[in-house]
Amino acid sequence: MTITVRGSSGDYRIRPLEPGEERAAFEVLGRALHRTVTDEYWARREGSFPAERRFGAFASGEPVGVTGSFATRLAVPGGKALPAAAVDGVAVRADHTRRGVLTALMAAQLADCARRGDVLAVLHASEATIYGRFGYGIASRGQSLRVAGASFRADAPSGGEVRLLGTAEAQELVPRLYAEMGLSRAGMIERREVWWSYARERLIGEHQVAVHSGPRGDDGFVLYRTEDLRTFDQPNLGAALTVGDLHAADTAAVAGLWRFLLRVDLVSEVRAPGRPLDDPLAAMLTDPRACAVTGLDDESWLRLVxxxxxxxxxxxxxxxxxxxxxxxxxxxxxxxxxxxxxxxxxxxxxxxxxxxxxxxxxxxxxxxxxxxxxxxxxxxxxxxxxxxxxxxxxxxxxxxxxxxxxx
Ligand SMILES: CC(C)(COP(=O)(O)OP(=O)(O)OC[C@H]1O[C@@H](n2cnc3c(N)ncnc32)[C@H](O)[C@@H]1OP(=O)(O)O)[C@@H](O)C(=O)NCCC(=O)NCCS
Missing domain, CATH: 3.30.1050.10 (SCP2 sterol-binding domain)
Known part of the structure; x- marks a missing residue:
C-alpha cells in the first residue's frame, strides 16, 4: 500500500518500510532527535527497530519521514489488557517538515493499526502540540519528585529485604519480575522482547538494580544511577541519585525500595521523574515536604483506535x-x-x-x-x-x- 502526497517541492510516497531500509529510516530519527547514529549505536538499537509495523515517507527514493510501533497490550480500568500499538520512532527530516509528511504517516499508521486489530495506540510525546490533531489525548500524567532529608513515619509499611543485583542477573530477573507482577494500573503496558532488546542493555546496563523481597518472594525492583554533585565550592554536596524505573507489587514493596534508596551513603537527594500522581511516598514520611514535587508532565498519550x-x-x-x-x-x-x-x-x-x-x-x-x-x-x-x-x-x-x- 503506497500513498502519494503532493508537497510544494515534490511528491512523498508513504509506504510500509521494507527489510533492509531500517538503518536509513533510523538515521532520519537520529537526525531529528539531534543524535549521531554511529555503527556502534545502530548495533545496539537494531533489535528494537524492525521494519515491521513501520512506515516511511520517501522523497526521490530516500526516507525523509518515519513512524513505527510495537505490539503490546495496555491495561484499562477494570483490569483487562487490550491489544495496543506503542508508537515510537516518529520523525520528519528538518528539510521536509511542515509539509504534511507526519500527517500522512499518522493516517497510514492509524489505518494499519485498525486493520491489525489494535484497540488502542499509545505514545510519549516529545512536544505536547503534535498529537492532539491525530486523536491522541493525554491519558496519564507523571510527577517528578525530589526527596531529601526524609525519614519514615512509624506507621509506614516496613519489612522485606533489598538486594543489589549484578548486571547479568538483573537482565534476566527484571523482565521476568515485571511480567509476573502484572499490569496493576490502567495505562501500564506489557514489555515485550522488542522493547527489552534495547532496554535490557540501556536501562539495566546503565543503572544499579535493586530488588525487594517480601513475604511471597521478589515483589519490586528499582533501577537507579548516581551523579556526583560535588564542586570545588561545595565539596560536601554528595551525589544525586536518579530513579530510572521503579515497579512494585504493593505499597509495602514501594516503601522497602524507598527506604533502601534513602539510605544509600553519600547521596544528598533522590530524584524520581515520572512517578504516578498518587505516589504513596510523601504520605509515608514524617515531613511530607521532604518529598517535593518538582514537575508535573503529560505521561502517556492515548488514541482509541x-x-x-x-x-x-x-x-x-x-x-x-x-x-x-x-x-x-x-x-x-x-x-x-x-x-x-x-x-x-x-x-x-x-x-x-x-x-x-x-x-x-x-x-x-x-x-x-x-x-x-x-x-x-x-x-x-x-x-x-x-x-x-x-x-x-x-x-x-x-x-x-x-x-x-x-x-
Ligand atoms: C514533530 C514532527 C514529526 C512533525 O512533522 P511534520 O511533517 O512537520 O508535521 P506536519 O507537517 O504533518 O504537521 C501537521 C500539523 O502539525 C503542526 N505541527 C507539527 N509539528 C509540530 C510541532 N513540533 N509543534 C507545533 N506544531 C506542529 C504543523 O504546524 C501542522 O499544522 P497545520 O495542520 O495546522 O498546518 C517533526 O517536526 C519532527 O521530526 N520533529 C523532531 C522529532 C520529534 O519531535 N518527533 C516526535 C517524537 S514523539
Missing part, C-alpha cells in the same frame, strides 16, 4: 446511563453514539448527552480527569447538563492511571 471495543472493555463506575456522541473524522467507523452504563457500553441511536472527539475521549478513558473538568475547559460539549454528574461517576476510576514504561 476501536472506540466500541475500547468502551466495551473498560469497567464503569456507578451512575445513570449517559450517551456520548463521538465524531472521529480520521477513523469514521468510530463515529456514533455510545450508551454508557455501570454494566457496559454499546452503540445506540438514543439522544446524545455529551459530544466530543477522539482526543478528549482519550483524556477521559483511563480516568485521568473527570468529564466535568473537561467540559468546564470547553473540551466536551454538554447537550444535557443533568448527565454530567453521572458521567463523572461512570468514568471515575479507583486507581490513578500511569504507564510507567518509557519508549
Amino acid at each position: 476501536d472506540v466500541p471495543a475500547a468502551l466495551a472493555a473498560r469497567e464503569w463506575g456507578p451512575g445513570e446511563p449517559v450517551v456520548v456522541e463521538v465524531a472521529d473524522p480520521q477513523l469514521p467507523a468510530n463515529s456514533g453514539r455510545y450508551r454508557i452504563t455501570p454494566g457496559g457500553a454499546e452503540a445506540t441511536t438514543g439522544a446524545a448527552d455529551l459530544r466530543t472527539g477522539p482526543e478528549t475521549l482519550a483524556m477521559l478513558y483511563l480516568g485521568d480527569r473527570p468529564p466535568s473538568a473537561l467540559a468546564a475547559a470547553g473540551r466536551l460539549e454538554v447537550l444535557n447538563p443533568a448527565a454530567l454528574p453521572h458521567a463523572d461517576t461512570l468514568f471515575a476510576t479507583r486507581v490513578t492511571p500511569w504507564c510507567g514504561t518509557p519508549f
